[in-house]
Amino acid sequence: MSVQHDPVQRADFDQVMVPSYAPATFVPVRGAGSRVWDQSGRELIDFSGGIAVNALGHAHPALVKALTEQAGKLWHVSNVFTNEPALRLAKKLVDATFAERVFLCNSGAEANEAAFKLARRVAHDRFGADKYEIIAATNSFHGRTLFTVSVGGQPKYSDGFGPKIQGITHVPYNDLEALKAAISDKTCAVVIEPIQGEGGVLPADLAYLQGARALCDEHNALLVFDEVQSGVGRSGHLYAYQHYGVTPDVLSSAKSLGGGFPIAAMLTTEALASHLAVGTHGTTYGGNPLGCAVAEALLDVVNTPEVLAGVKAKHERFKTRLLQVGERYGVFSGVRGMGLLIGAVLSDAWKGKAREFFDAAAGENLMILQAGPDVVRFAPSLVIEDADIDEGLDRLECAVAKLAGA
Ligand SMILES: *Cc1c(COP(=O)(O)O)cnc(C)c1O
Numbered sequence: 001m002s003v004q005h006d007p008v009q010r011a012d013f014d015q016v017m018v019p020s021y022a023p024a025t026f027v028p029v030r031g032a033g034s035r036v037w038d039q040s041g042r043e044l045i046d047f048s049g050g051i052a053v054n055a056l057g058h059a060h061p062a063l064v065k066a067l068t069e070q071a072g073k074l075w076h077v078s079n080v081f082t083n084e085p086a087l088r089l090a091k092k093l094v095d096a097t098f099a100e101r102v103f104l105c106n107s108g109a110e111a112n113e114a115a116f117k118l119a120r121r122v123a124h125d126r127f128g129a130d131k132y133e134i135i136a137a138t139n140s141f142h143g144r145t146l147f148t149v150s151v152g153g154q155p156k157y158s159d160g161f162g163p164k165i166q167g168i169t170h171v172p173y174n175d176l177e178a179l180k181a182a183i184s185d186k187t188c189a190v191v192i193e194p195i196q197g198e199g200g201v202l203p204a205d206l207a208y209l210q211g212a213r214a215l216c217d218e219h220n221a222l223l224v225f226d227e228v229q230s231g232v233g234r235s236g237h238l239y240a241y242q243h244y245g246v247t248p249d250v251l252s253s254a255k256s257l258g259g260g261f262p263i264a265a266m267l268t269t270e271a272l273a274s275h276l277a278v279g280t281h282g283t284t285y286g287g288n289p290l291g292c293a294v295a296e297a298l299l300d301v302v303n304t305p306e307v308l309a310g311v312k313a314k315h316e317r318f319k320t321r322l323l324q325v326g327e328r329y330g331v332f333s334g335v336r337g338m339g340l341l342i343g344a345v346l347s348d349a350w351k352g353k354a355r356e357f358f359d360a361a362a363g364e365n366l367m368i369l370q371a372g373p374d375v376v377r378f379a380p381s382l383v384i385e386d387a388d389i390d391e392g393l394d395r396l397e398c399a400v401a402k403l404a405g406a
Contacts, residue, residue: 031058099267104287109143197229201343
């Protein structure tokens with residue numbers, strides 16, 4: 001028998017929630033695979049994936065099994081003790097990546113906070129108090145804590161909260177010359193999203209990442225890749241750095257890692273990790289057995305040649321159709337991204353109107369995302385059925401046709 005709840009509606013949001021969000025007009029209540037149902041029983045197709053989080057869609061049997069089995073065993077013990085799921089998850093991440101050490105936490109912002117603190121700590125220990133500067137990219141997004149919004153390259157998120165963290169410089173993304181001009185021996189880290197997500201689904205150029213790697217080595221700075229959005233299969237590789245063949249010193253992972261359960265990880269090498277000695281950093285919930293059990297099950301499914309190849313094939317399926325729709329209605333100037341992180345760039349006539357696409361899609365029972373005002377973003381389940389892709393894109397085309405008055 002299920003628990004009886006008081007009835008609630010979308011209108012209650014404005015009465016009880018901090019108004020920092022403007023959620024859609026309907027309230028989702030249930031999901032299965034790439035379908036979601038709202039309070040009225042309306043069925044939607046989900047191309048948003050909870051913002052690149054639900055890597056296996058909704059209620060995937062392997063994740064439900066991992067979560068419910070662990071829920072009956074052990075939820076939380078704190079880091080005063082370790083636990084089996086955390087150790088197994090860390091081993092899997094080490095086996096699958098450049099990393100030799102893992103710090104587990106609960107969100108992308110926390111993984112980046114750990115990465116930035118590590119970079120500053122390493123520089124402090126090795127070179128002294130003057131080496132603390134961080135270079136990041138314009139338009140980048142790294143989370144909403146004060147340190148991570150300060151590193152993030154979007155002043156709309158960081159302005160108006162008093163003094164920011166000092167020593168952070170922003171240079172244009174994919175501009176190696178600008179990075180070269182900004183870096184110095186005071187730089188402790190260069191932070192890059194291999195695919196800028198929130199900033200408009202913009203992949204890095206190979207030469208930019210290679211050049212950044214060389215500049216970091218030259219200046220004893222750490223190369224930090226924020227793969228919170230691009231990681232865990234989303235690019236068609238387990239991590240996007242593996243596509244580029246450029247290895248960072250530190251990598252942050254979250255979003256898809258838990259498939260919907262909050263968990264995140266900072267990955268690094270043994271030598272760098274040694275600077276975070278006992279007591280230097282911590283988290284109460286980080287590495288809790290529930291989250292780790294889910295992430296472990298998710299990696300077992302996602303990190304397989306079949307699923308990763310499927311992501312690449314589904315990218316092509318999306319892209320072909322999006323280009324057709326863009327051409328037919330004159331709404332998109334291009335389609336970019338990798339794997340199942342896809343951005344349809346609005347044409348000049350539609351610039352600034354991504355929210356209208358979001359609302360029009362919802363009207364056709366389709367959940368999509370924006371990436372800023374000029375890009376419509378798709379971040380569906382990595383195992384979305386081709387039939388769901390086709391039907392969702394039919395719905396998108398209906399929404400676009402109505403918007404374009406065709
Ligand atoms: C979403 C995101 C974050 C922040 O993650 P949270 O879990 O919301 O703290 C950081 N970096 C990138 C690239 C992201 O896309």
